[in-house]
Amino acid sequence: MNQFIKEEEKWRLYIDRDRQYQGKNAFENEPGYMKAMLEAHDYMLTTLEQRLTPQYIKTLRAKAINKVGALVSNVTEFRDKDSTAFFGITKNTSSIGGIKEFILNQYIEPKHTYNLEECLKNNYIIRGLYPGKGTVSPRGDVFNSWAQDRYRGYKITPKDIETLPEEERKIYEDASQNIIGLENIYEFASKQTIMDYIKTKIFLNKIIKNNLFDDLCKSIYAFPMGVIGFSFVADTLSLEEIESRVQAIINEYYKEISAAATSDEKLIAIVKLVQGLEQLHPFEDANCRTFCMLLLNRELIANHLEPTMVRDPNFFDLKSQSELVTLIKEGQQHLKQYQPDNQQPIQSVSELESTKQIYYKVGIEPIEEEPQSLNKPLPDNDLQKEIKKPEEQQSALSQLESRTNYDDLRENIRQECKQLLEQLENTAWGPNDHYLNEFIVEKNDMLMKDQELYSNYVKLNQEIKAALDAMRSPEMNAVKKEVDRLEKKTQNFFSQGNKRNANLIKQAVFEVPLLERNQVFSNQQNQNVQKVREALASEVYKGRDKVVTSFLNVQQSIETQIKIESQIENPPSESLKMK
The missing domain is CATH 1.10.3290.10 (Fido-like domain)
Structure with a gap:
């Protein structure tokens, strides 16, 4: 070694x-x-x-x-039968091809067959992919969820269960008996995964018969797993x-x-x-x-x-x-x-070019840029740059000017991008913000591409910062406070509209592209932003008195919050002064 x-x-x-x-x-x-x-x-x-x-x-x-x-x-x-095992699946750790191979090995051409009667008797869990983080849910596995939501024409019907072989049908019926309310979590998980396994095989046969297998795998992979996540729930067996x-x-x-x-x-x-x-x-x-x-x-x-x-x-x-x-x-x-x-490293441009096929991101298109030689001598004026002391640390972007170690700088800016993406993900108001989800997934994929040029990371860094600035803007902070205020209000018969109004505002915000979200109080005519304004101006309830608030009143209240927060360091921009 x-x-x-x-x-x-x-x-x-x-x-x-x-x-x-x-x-x-x-x-x-x-x-x-x-x-x-x-x-x-x-x-x-x-x-x-x-x-x-x-x-x-x-x-x-x-x-x-x-x-x-x-x-x-x-x-x-x-581990033994009393120990469960699962691990999270994200966009980065999966692929369309990987999902396809799992389906083939588990359901279509299984390497290991299950004695379903023994599984039911011993409370064994059958492995599968489940939405969320390690949760076996009554809603079923990923495939049953997709059958209900995205492929309704192929969902499992009572007739499908009736046509099962008698032994398998009996096991399904036994598993489904009294499953709701089970206190023994192992018994519940076992019964649920047995039912899911049987139904998933039926669903997949329908999908394959109708030439939708590739479409299904792409659909599952396209789900914003980088934000939501799936879980791979492993088999439970005896030691x-x-x-x-x-x-x-x-x-x-x-x-x-x-x-x-x-x-x-x-x-x-x-x-x-x-x-x-x-x-x-x-x-x-x-x-x-x-x-x-x-x-x-x-x-x-x-x-x-x-x-x-x-x-x-x-x-x-x-x-x-x-x-x-x-x-x-x-x-x-x-x-x-x-x-x-004393060993000869492969670092030259010609050698990198000869093995260029391995510098792809797994499952993604090849990198277009010509790989740069890591051994290429730096210009004299770059070599004469002052070397910073440890306490004078720079951001990755500012280090680009000094041209210190190529590999280190590239890795530093990559890590900076990754940290910015994590910060951006933490600004999410909920799981249904599709613009934010898609942006994060796209930029994560670009980071995984292991690109050769600084310029690619510089551009990526700037794009993420712009999105983060928009999500953290005074305008968005103010609108979020209005949402929080409505959600925290005590819910009763007369104030039940608060939650609905909060959801209307969030839904409207989720339909606005990220970089346009700081225009809520500007004079610009923007159809997407206008829907947020209308949601802010929707009716609210205060006790028994129904009050219809105008957008102007809401705007004035929120602008006051912005001014208080901004203080002297961040004075309100002209865009906030809506006539």
Whole structure:
């Protein structure tokens, strides 16, 4: 391994690349994380000749969590039927291809069949994708939700249930009996996921029969997961069954790796191994670090392939296999910059051009710009720039003028963009702001593109700041206070319109493009903004007296709030003086 990475840089293998700017202690919110990972790293390298077994995987994971604080569980065994497992899915950690492969492997051409009667008897949960964060809901999984909301012509009917094979129909009916109000959460989750599994198979057969499979996968991926999120709820099985499933994944891996004739075929086999174990989630905690970091590089090295420094190990959650191969190759090239000095890094423009196909964002179009050489000498006048002291830290944008380390500057401005996006997401008034959701998803995708040029990040930085300024503008702050005032008012028979009016205002704001939202009190004629004005002027109730307020009164009240908040530092702009 030493020929691939300098000893002092090994820590980078175990910190997500977008967090490496924070240094080797970036994950020390779990005290002892890095020490344990480096010990597991050394153990991995000294046991490359050992054949993978469930016990080896348990030992590797035990090394990775040794004396690590703040874990959900430090039990070194696999989880059992009383332990649930789930993980969040976002736009960045999924793809259309990944969703498609999950559907095929789980419902259409399943690798593992379920004994539904045993699942019902033992309160086992059947894995699936669920809206929200780790919640099995009576509304059903993602596919049942889509059947009700977006593909109503293909939703499940009583007739569909009646035509099931008798044994499956009986299990469905037993699962649906008295499910509402169950106090045992395991029993409820088991029954709900069994029903969802049966209904989803019916729904998907209808979708495939009508040539809508690709459309469905695109529709699910298009949902603003970066803001809302889905959950991958894993199977619950007995400890013995989990171990048996792990062994089956390992057996399939060795069968494929021994038949692999090319490096790409080896990579596919390794990807299937890592993703299969990650999606099984056999441990209560520390699955990703065990499989997507340690085991991934172990099997690469064991099969005479270069190790990798993946951009984000969570990509193994729900990216497609071909995309993950691309991710590994890109990580192999990225790792070369940390090779010992006696190794030859691939850094020249010609070498980058020859491997340009791996500099794509996974699943997205290739980067158009010509990659710049990281070894290109800087002009003399740039080399003579004053080096700032640590206490004189600059923003990423201001550092661009000094042309200090190309890679560091590019990463700094990328992190600045990411932090701005997080701030922007925190300004959301609710989950239904489609302009804000789409903006965040789009810019997150651009950040994941790992672009070569500063100028791309500069432009992105400016766009995010403009959107953030609009959402934090005095105008929007004032309108938000009016919404909060209406929502906080005590609701009774005579004041029930307050909540409705608050929702009308929010709905109107959500229909205004982000950069136009600070025009609420301007003289500009804007049809979108006019709807916000009308919502602000809608009728309100005060006790038993119905009062119709004009927009002028609302405007005057809100302008007063703006003036108070702005004080001397931010005097009200002329646009607020509406005639």
